[in-house]
Amino acid sequence: MRFLLLALMFFSCGTSTTFAQQRPASAGPADPKLIEDLIAANRILAMEGVVDGMGHVSVRHNRDPNRYLLSLARAPELVTAEDLMEYDLDSNPVRDPGRRQYSERIIHGEIYKLRPDVIAVVHNHSPSVIPFTVSNVPLRAIAHSGGFIAEGLPVFEIRDAGGLTDMLVNNAALGRALAQKLGGKSAILMRGHGAAVVGKSLPYVVGRSIYLELGAKLQAQAIALGGTVNYLDPEEGRKIEARRDYIRSWELWKRKAMGQ
Amino acid sequence: MRFLLLALMFFSCGTSTTFAQQRPASAGPADPKLIEDLIAANRILAMEGVVDGMGHVSVRHNRDPNRYLLSLARAPELVTAEDLMEYDLDSNPVRDPGRRQYSERIIHGEIYKLRPDVIAVVHNHSPSVIPFTVSNVPLRAIAHSGGFIAEGLPVFEIRDAGGLTDMLVNNAALGRALAQKLGGKSAILMRGHGAAVVGKSLPYVVGRSIYLELGAKLQAQAIALGGTVNYLDPEEGRKIEARRDYIRSWELWKRKAMGQ
Amino acid sequence: MRFLLLALMFFSCGTSTTFAQQRPASAGPADPKLIEDLIAANRILAMEGVVDGMGHVSVRHNRDPNRYLLSLARAPELVTAEDLMEYDLDSNPVRDPGRRQYSERIIHGEIYKLRPDVIAVVHNHSPSVIPFTVSNVPLRAIAHSGGFIAEGLPVFEIRDAGGLTDMLVNNAALGRALAQKLGGKSAILMRGHGAAVVGKSLPYVVGRSIYLELGAKLQAQAIALGGTVNYLDPEEGRKIEARRDYIRSWELWKRKAMGQ
């Protein structure tokens, strides 16, 4: 009887342990300020028209660079703290694997693996950017607000990595190919799809996403005038970005998006 | 006197019966959830700029595939449950024939007749789509959000079916011609007018309407860049649509449109 | 003393009488429903982006076709019943001549003189229409919502009537020239300036103003696609307008603009 009880305890523990071993361990509770900013980032991107019902934004866990935080599958505008999940860099959730998840979360994980400098990632279907993902006219910077564009942004052609697909970057091979193509840049365009934007903080990825959208719109307008276009010199872009922060805009965006 | 009273009762009953016989029978009360979603669909289409004061959306009755639900003639943004009417597939109302009705409701009825797979229909004057209805440049898909466009959408030229008209599809012959031209596709463009969009549920027709509008805008922008455009491969479109749902967006749209 | 008092009374009365004789007589209080609709028309035009701080809308007095109602010089979005003034067809106010008035009210008066069928007039700087006022590419109808455009709308070149001016139609000669150029049409474009739109009621001028703006936008988009454009046949335009009303849209516009 005693043996049976022990065996039972072992078995149930073992079961838990097995599940725990299959699932990555949590890095523990994240900084409440980071959580708050991640919620704000979701809503700002919606407010600014960079995402609609689709798209997502993540941030590395402040306690462990091998974990990142991302909402379950929900429109960014609706995301709350209860929706946030913790993932390892293979994009496995540390808990609640049964919740509906973004099928393209692998974009975040694979970029975090290859880019230790990256702290936050946005994936979006930025409407003014998409035309540049399918055109042989490359996206270039015409305004200092998009200085990071001046370095030249790569375009990910999913056909090169996966042939004729459903266009989703939803497995490790595609995610890795995307991350490799991104290289050391600030953003990558995705053909017929959108973009992935990276940065050293949430204000950076949000700011870059907003000014990538704007930059694409401005360039299209400049082209439509029919004359020659005087693009930013890459050196101008470097100097702009060397002193860039998004402090002033972040205050505005966050207050508006959070209704304060 | 007694006879007269009976005769009077008979006559009045007879009159009612006659009216009831002339009018199609009701399938009974529809699922409240369906009603709620139809109201939401009306408001979402307005909120997203796919319809203005004009345009309409219908859904098949959940109790009878030969009946559909559609508002009386009212701007979609204002539609409430009290405005909903039940129609047979000849687009005759089961009651209240004196209420002001959409003159183009025949679009819905004729499509439901030819397309048993279709559960919901939208007719709109989608502003970015209209230019493609009058241009010899065909609408094509450049983004995965408009995967259903990749199959190629037909254009209905009302002059072929009716000569020089007031452009309204407001009789059975025109409605049938439109439904036939639609064939098995997800949507049909209407020259100088707008579009009709079909799907297997209200979220599908709403989602397709929104992404048809967006897809047209994106393609126009891509063309305006002046370079070559890399369109979606039809196979990509098929794979995208095979796994498409609008669950995440529908949650967002409905909550916003219903002010929740 | 008594004489002096009488003389004084006579003089003061005389002064009033003199003023009253110089000023046109009022047709009396207008229909409250008309007042309400004129306020609504002002706000709808602002809500729909057809006017900004400038532009104005008038309606003929329901008691006298030789009087019309128009706000004092105020942004349409802010107009209230207290701002409405009554004018004769020479655009002289029946009272309060010292209030700040629209310098271009003559547009309304001169059109009412030449067009007995016209009951309401809008003058606006409709942003999508202005490019067509300065281009040799004429505005034409591509969509049934702008059926009245299919008849071909004249363009008023103020240089023909007044040489190099401040572009304002602010005297009787210019107003008359504009009204003559309008002829029997539904609207006239004003070079480098905007448009004047006429109709048989406030819903008509508001509806035409909104769909003139939209029609211009749609045509520009169709042209930008780079292919041929299939314009509305004038006969289609006539048939569309023969059965046009703005009942459904007016209900929407008015409820939204008046916050109901």
Place this chain on the structure above:
Amino acid sequence: MRFLLLALMFFSCGTSTTFAQQRPASAGPADPKLIEDLIAANRILAMEGVVDGMGHVSVRHNRDPNRYLLSLARAPELVTAEDLMEYDLDSNPVRDPGRRQYSERIIHGEIYKLRPDVIAVVHNHSPSVIPFTVSNVPLRAIAHSGGFIAEGLPVFEIRDAGGLTDMLVNNAALGRALAQKLGGKSAILMRGHGAAVVGKSLPYVVGRSIYLELGAKLQAQAIALGGTVNYLDPEEGRKIEARRDYIRSWELWKRKAMGQ
């Protein structure tokens, strides 16, 4: 002990005095109406899309033409009276030098130095204007609302003044070069950056900023039609501006921006 106390008092006073001597003297409290209008100007520019998180607007101090008022570094939409700082024309603050300040405030100071007629200055990244700053197609006036554009606006190429920079006009030499290039005009375009707009009051700089943005949009649309464009004659522009005021629009803008 007494000596020590006195010495301490002297030292602390001396420190204050020293700081006060290094800092310019204040002209005293500004007119509350001017403060109110400066707050309104900030919010109007944001409401009208002329500025986003960046950009700024200043006004000369009503008591001293050698002082101007400008917010500390904050998004215009959020600016309150507490944020306003007083600067001399070298753009040194009269107090609180430790607060975060706009790095490009020098634009305001240098323009005020060279243009005694200028009472207010806006610096913005006006989205429709930027394409004209990088195109060899010059901005020209097509509509009377942008009459001040008809005189021809200069473009500041920062490379001429500073070579390859971070594009910011953030030192006296660049500010002076910009102000000189502006000359006697109403606005100057800044290549790859935005514009600086000047005027004789806050309503003028706000109005010109709004109609500069609109004018650029309208011209781009006119060009896109593909035909010839009939621009405003400079004489028309002069006559328009000779009688221009922004009274009616200012009432609208201010009431909306201040939520009244």
